[in-house]
Amino acid sequence: MTTKPELLITAGTLEEVKAYLEAGATAITVGESKYGMRLPGQMTLEHIQAALPMVHEHGAKLYAAVNHIFHNDALPGLQQYLAELERVGIDGITYGDPSVLMTSRIAAPSLKLHWNAEMTSTNYATATYWQKRGASRIVLARELNMDQVIEIKKQLPDMEVEVQVHGMTNIYHSKRHLIQHYLRHIGKEEDTEHVGLERKLFLIEKERQDEKFPVYEDEYGAYIMSSDDVCILEDLKLLLDAKLDSFKIESLLKPRVYNEAVLRAYRRAIDEYAKDPEGYAFKPEWMDEIRTLQDPERELSFGFFYKEQMY
Template structure:
């Protein structure tokens, strides 16, 4: 029998950590904006430590995002932050920049490292390349299809993580594109508020699509107009033994996340108990998720079957 995959989620606060674990999550991704990209919530060092304690008390894991794009002026901050994370016993660090590996070797040599560059984890050769350099997990690119994901798992010498639900990133620039535009218009950025606390959208009238957009210390981010939802197409990945299923909580309430986690947990367990019952019920799961979706936020299967177009 194949193993049951980890359910990995992104809470927006310390309070949400315990609630999402009780809903069925096995691991959480948290961190500080200046080190990690597109976090559901900002966690100070004290909050990272508190969240780690809560998660470990409930038998769950904590992964801290350090997958930002680091320029020379920020490299000096990495060793101290990694040493702190090692001291409080977080379970892994998510990285994209090799500078994180270099710093970890010096100050936290036993730290587990998950390689995540959002777009370049597209084949098992690259996954194993980073595995030989210290990574213990690869986070698969959102733009590859189901067959490629299964093939990657068959040949990968590291754990494989796949996002199965939620918003995905379409574009990032280190430049503050919205801010530059407002400045060009002579508007006050403090009034305009371009960060995640105010919903802003790019609107495509031809497709009727709204693309959430915001800025933070890492630049400008444009997000997908729909949420991935693959709850009715889990069979191939469960059979392949994918190690971790990620449910993204960016721009989502804790109540929404609790409901989504519970549904995925039930679906996964049902598959392993009785494949035919899962087959019979998966359309019901899909309808339940549609009922939970925020207004004007539809779902599709992303690039798993090349349904998404952007």
């Protein structure tokens, strides 16, 4: 036996938490939009308190997303929120804004901190910087390739490293209400109230007609998501061998049944590997259920794992 990496997914309701635990998740991230970004649903402190016993019974972890870029007016609430999260016994929080670090030092010193600066968590030395300042985990940028991911874990034996293995990724975040603005511009004022996740809006760039980029808004701004869904299941062994600590599945904008199927597939791979790392081999049929449920208009891709980028 070997230590199994965490299988992490974001959930938006208590029902989802339960369903995802049953499908094989060993960690769930929840939260509310006031503090956490791009969540599939609102889970208040009350919901968190209700979820915690269930999660812990499964031997799993419950994390809260506190990963907004905060403005002054959010700080008083933030202090109280962190103190409450600590009190109810949350297993960790993700943060990107240093104000969370500052606030937790004062208000919730025992909170476990996962540093997640989204696109900008890109190297091991910077992870160490945040580790020295209290973070126990780095959540890697999605734009890194396999070699970089593996190297980062190699350089960080004492820090947990989380990597997204499946689902869409955020590729643009603005404080501007871009969709509302556009609808107003084209004279569709009446439409501006319906620009959230449930509306299922997407953008098509002129010269890329076969790629659909989901876009939505909440009161904190606009988000554009990737046109493909990362899926590294086929090569999960590389990440397992490298001893990455947490495999994240992005559940956003996906039906629950799809997310459950994805969890089961990765669960199976992780368990098979744990039984016999040497003899482990990916079996194409593990992908069958995912492929059946995969949106035919969204490519299952390797994301940036095998892409060369220039600059």
